[in-house]
Amino acid sequence: MNDDLKAAVRSRCRKMEIPLVGVAGTDRWENPPFSPWMPEEFYPQSIFPEARSVIVIGLPVHLPVLETSPSIYYHELYKTVNTLLDQYTYRLASFLNDCGYPSVFVPRDGYGSIEVLQKNPIAFFSHRHAALLAGLGTFGVNNTLLTPEYGPRVRFGSVLTAADLPPDPLREENLCTRCMLCVSACPVGALDDLDYPEGLTDKAACARNSADLARRHISPCGICIKVCPVGEDRRHYGRKAPGGGEDPRHRRAREHVGKFGGL
Structure with missing residues (x-):
């Protein structure tokens, strides 16, 4: 395995100020950590047959902005993070191609619009599962990936590469506390039925x-990730977990932002 190349990839990520980076071998999709698992057609090697490794990067969603959600503020942050993920993964894939290893980036969302999601609520590749297999976090009740650094307030992008890179270890500790705050806070009850057959999230209700919200220009929702108590970002921003008492200044700021920019 190419330790030097992995070190070079991590160095480039540091220069691009990417805080979370993990690597998974494509064999991990063939030996999943739990079941039921995704169909084989969603494996990285099914999408890019040359793939031997998947590099996953994560960018944080800044908690004070997310706290205003749904809002134009979070809407703009969401778009910015997605754009950066696509740019950074494209640049990493180009770097690996220049090094002689066939590589491709995977676009952050992989669907055309919310209307498309309502009819076909599955993208062709799951960055969340890639991040899980790259050791960046564990799944929570709301079916998002929780990280120690940011809880679920992080978005991921992936690079599929022919380079055989040393994989990172899977995270063994389950980060979800099962506090169920995400379940009770969901405005459409998409998490109420924990036996929902498509996973823990009612994707149709969420879509x-x-x-x-898109018609009001303030999508996405973001409520289930803003209430999650997991993540060092809460300590960094001095934000207590929901129910622990809110600073009146934070409430005034949130209410001010919510009055503008959307319908």
């Missing part, structure tokens, strides 16, 4: 809510 309908996103479509409504």
Whole structure:
């Protein structure tokens, strides 16, 4: 395995100020950590047959902005983070190509619009599962990936590469506390039925809510990730977990932002 190349990839990520980076071998999709698992057509080697490794990067969603959600503020942050993820993963893939290893980036969302999601609520590749297999976090009740640094307030992008890179260890500790704050806070009850057959999230209800917010120009929702108590970012910003008492200044700021920029 190419330790020097992995070190070079991490060095480039540091220069691009990417805080989270992990690597998974494509064999991990064939030996998943739990079941049921995704169909084989969603494996990275099915999408890019040359793939031997998947590099996953993560960028944080800044908690004070997210606290205003749904809002134009969070809407703009969401777009910015997605754009950066696409740019950074493209640049990493180009670097690996220049080093002689066929590589491709995977676009952050991989679907055309909220209307498309309502009819076909699955993208062709799951960055969340890639991040899990790259050792960056564990799944929470709301079906998002929780990280020690940011809880679920992080978005991921992936690079599929023919380079055989040393994989990072899977995270063994389950970060989810099962506090169920995300379940109770969901405005459309998309997390109420924990036996929902498509996972823990009612994707249709979530997509309908996103479509409504999009018509008001303040999508996405973000509520289930803003209430999660997991993540060092809460300590960094001095934000207590929901129910622990809110600073009146934070509430005034949130209410001010919510009055503008959307319908």
